[in-house]
Amino acid sequence: MKSYRFVNYLWDDAQAASLDPVGRLVYRSNLLGSDQRITNTGGGNTSSKLTEKDPLSGQPVEVLWVKGSGGDLRTSKRENFSSLYQQKLIDLQSLYAARADKGLKAPAEDDMVGMYTHATFNLNPRASSIDTPLHSFIPAKFVDHMHPNAIIAIAASKHCEKLAQEIFGGEMAYVKWMRPGFELGLAMQEICRQNPKVKSIMMGQHGFISWADDEKACYTYTLDCIDKAAAFIEGKYEQKGGDAKAFGGAKYQTLEETQRRATLAAILPWLRGQVSQQKRFIGTIQDDAKILRFVNSKDAARLAELGTSCPDHFLRTKIKPLYVDWNPQAEDLAALKSKLAKAIEEYRKDYASYYNTCKHANSPAMRDPNPTVVLIPGLGMIAWGKDKSESRVTAEFYNCAVEVMRGAEAIDTYIALPQQEAFDIEYWLLEEAKLKRMPAEKELARQVVVVVGAGSGIGKETAHRIAKDGAQIVSVDMKADAAEATAKEITDKLGQGIGVAGSGISGCGPAVGLACNVTDRASVRAMLDQVALAYGGFDSIIVTAGVFWPSDTTGHIPDDKWAFTFNVNVTGSYIVGDEAFKTWKEQGLKGQLVLTTSANAAVAKKGSVAYDTSKAAANHLVRELAIELAPLVRVNGVAPATVVQGSAMFPRDRVVGSLAKYNIAFTEDEATESLVKKLAQFYADRTLTKAPITPADQAEAYFLLVSQRLSKTTGQILTVDGGLHEAFLR
The missing domain is CATH 1.10.720 (Transcription Termination Factor Rho, Rna-binding Domain; Chain A, Domain 1)
Known part of the structure; x- marks a missing residue:
């Protein structure tokens, strides 16, 4: 077994031998995708040229199996690979040449992608990747195209071609930056034709492609290239002083963890409101040593302004991040907010200028001009996305960009992709078409919903119901293990999503479990601050927590149990609403608060005097809070009858x-x-x-009230009691 310093060798001969040829392609792909030092989430592709039986003629034909459009190598399965007749792909070259000779090279590039369907083998429905020609035109059976930070660092260096020769000798060729597609595939084919000894090609500012006629040898050689590049970079990095001198050395110092988290919790809801002017975003914070080393450095402002180099990176992170030059040791929170406000406004103007300068007559409309990556000295990075998974991937990609810049600056000078080239990737019509093919967002997408009392009963059912329609769920309960159990059920059902960036609670997925005592204001504030750290803020709060203490046979209830009942059922809901309103005001985004009352609030019943009167008070609390929190927050209640x-x-x-x-x-x-x-x-x-009335019946009412289906309803009690005529309005 080969030994590597900077990547993991995972090939298992016995496991590979147990698989059919397509299964081995999937296996190789999963191994490569499992190591982020080899390729980023969703990045890169692999292929195998295999002999198959033609379903019509029964004759053997050569078929290119290649990772299709979308998907992630780490998790790809057989159905994520397209299959195409290799000869038909080769025959497309004459069609492309004819169009290119007429001066139609640019539209011909896009047209060729549509032609791949005519080369489909065996009616495979998987859409082909734009990288298909790269794999088809290289004359080897097995091809890997990866995006390793180490090799992109070389490819994004000022003297990249010279460095590639120095590190790899004649076995790795170099091709200048070209948008992935037919022309790049032809350029690679010509390199192979002119120099049969070449085993790989570095793609300017993009990554590299390698190949072999044995699949294990292809996998191994891919690792060889990455390990060699990383070793070269690390050697130069240490010669230049290592971490202490990275990015020009430290300009600012990191805030200690408690202060750092408190500052982030205070600023994140406001910041979420600022970047969510068009569409709401979910946040991921990252404040580990590597990202702090970058944001605290002397060169951070210069490098951040240059933007990213690899197309895969800036499709997620935009052309550049927002860096705010805040001194964590000398400036306070108010100064940070002021600087961020000015920087965000400037960022939007810069993005609009970038769009207007680079756009073409047929370019798609300008996308959201708000930043998706925010860098703050002393605090770290905040990444934004449509859900937790996307914001984690955004954070992961900018981490990759940081590592690329670190490597490039260690061996040479980092250079970014020219703005026009970046624009042509970001606003590529084929990319726009891919976005339009994506399923419509669910009804509660981009929403963070806190469910208090989610450890059991109605609260648990409601958390599951809300999650089903796309919301990120904060499962809250007095008992931490119950809250976490509900969050785990939701995550197990929906999946963790992709992306692994983040630290602590920020590494959560579509749901997180938190403990909270609603009768303790400090506990409620701490819980809401944790929500800010997990998702950047919240949109709706549902309070289902409640207690019932029966009267004894004489109708008596102890004073302490009376007070306890009112504390939980009334005061607790008030504290939650009162504390949450502070955050809602910081965000400036419309919100929803739903409290739980009861049919008993309107129907006097023997044996439940404390419960019934507390729920009557809760009914009126809904009305009072609806007035107090308007117009920013709608406040409503759900009044269940007895749910056993x-x-x-x-x-x-x-x-x-x-x-x-x-x-x-x-x-x-x-x-x-x-x-x-x-x-x-x-x-x-x-x-x-x-x-019988079930928790699911109640959950539907909570869903309606946090959705926009009843967007003009506030101060109302929605009764779900099966038709209890004693509770009719009187």
Whole structure:
């Protein structure tokens, strides 16, 4: 087994031998994609030229299997690869040449992508990548095209061609920057024709491509190239002083962790509001040693302004990040906010100027001009995306860009892609077409919803219901393990998403679990600050937490239990709303607050005096908060009737007590599920619909109130009681 310093060798002969040829392509791809030092999320592609039986003629034909459009090498499966007749792809060269000879080279590039469907083998529905010609035109059976930071660092250096020769000798050729596509494939084919000894090609500012006629040899040689490049860079880096001298050395110092997190929690909701002027964004913070080394450095401002070099990077991170020159040791939070406000305004103007300078007659309309990466000395990086997964990938890509700049500056001088070339990638019509083919965003996409009481019952069901429509969920409960369990259920169901950047809570996925005592203002504030660190802010809060303490047989309830009931059911909801409003005002984005009352608020009932009166107070709290928080926040309530199924307020002993109270027959050894069913049906029989009320019924009401379906509704109580006529308005 070969040994490497800067990449992991993972090939297993036995596992590879157990797979068919396409399976081995998937295997090789997954190995390469699993190491971010080899390629970034969604970046790069692999191929194999295999002999297949033609489904019509039955004759053997050469078929190119290549990773299709979209997808990620780390997670790709067989269905993520397109299959094309190799000879038909070669035959397209004459069609391209004829159009190029007529001066139609640029439109011919895009037209060729549409022609790949005519070369599809066996009706494979996977759309072909724009990189298909690179793999087809190189005369080798197995090809890897990767985006390793080490090689991009060389490719993004001022004297990249000379450095490639110095490091790799004659076995790696060089091709200047060209947009991926047919012309680049032809250029690579010509390099191979002129020099059969070449085994790889460095692509200016982009990455590299390597090949072999044995798939294990192809995998190994890919690692060889990356390891050799990384070793060269690290040697030069250490000669120049290593971390202490990276990016010109430190200009600012990192704030200690507690102060850093407090500052981020304070600034993030406001910042989210600023960058979400067109569409709401979800944030990911990164404040590990590597990113702090960069943002604190003397050269950070210069390098950030240059932007990224690799097309894969700036499609996520925009042409450049927003860097704010804030001194964490000498300036306060107010100064940071002031500098950020001015910088964001300038960024938008710069982006509009970039668009207007570079656009073509047929360019798509200008996209959101707000930054997706914000760099702050002493604090780190904040990345933004449409959901947590996308913001993590954005952070990951800018980390790659930082490593590229570090390497390029160690061996030479970093250069970025020219603005026009960058624009032509960002606003490529084929890229626009790909964006338009993507599924429509779900109804609650780009929303962060905090569900208090999500550890069980109605709250748990509501968290799942809201997540299904695209919201990022903060599962909150008095018990941390219950909150985390619900968050894990949601994450397991929806998947963690792609991207691995972030530290601490910021590394979360579509849901996160947090503990909170709603009767303790400090606990509520701490929870909301954690939400800011996890997602950048929040949009809606649903409070389902509540307690029930029954009166004794004489109708008495102890004073402490009376106070406890009101503390949780009324004061807790007020504290949550009051603290959350501070954050909503900072964000400046419309929000929704939904409290939980009860049908009992309108129906007096023996044995539940504290609960019923607290819920009546909660009804009026909804109305009061609707006035206090308007017009920024809509405040409504959901009033369930008795929900027995899955409710934390109905443990077995309470179910048994209620059955006895209502003279419903049961046995002491009867299963809890059976007892719950009997009690639920008893309550259902008292309603007009005669059907038991479930947590799912309630969850639908909460969903309606946090969506925009009832966007003009505030100060109202939505009753979900099965038709309890005693609770009708009177």
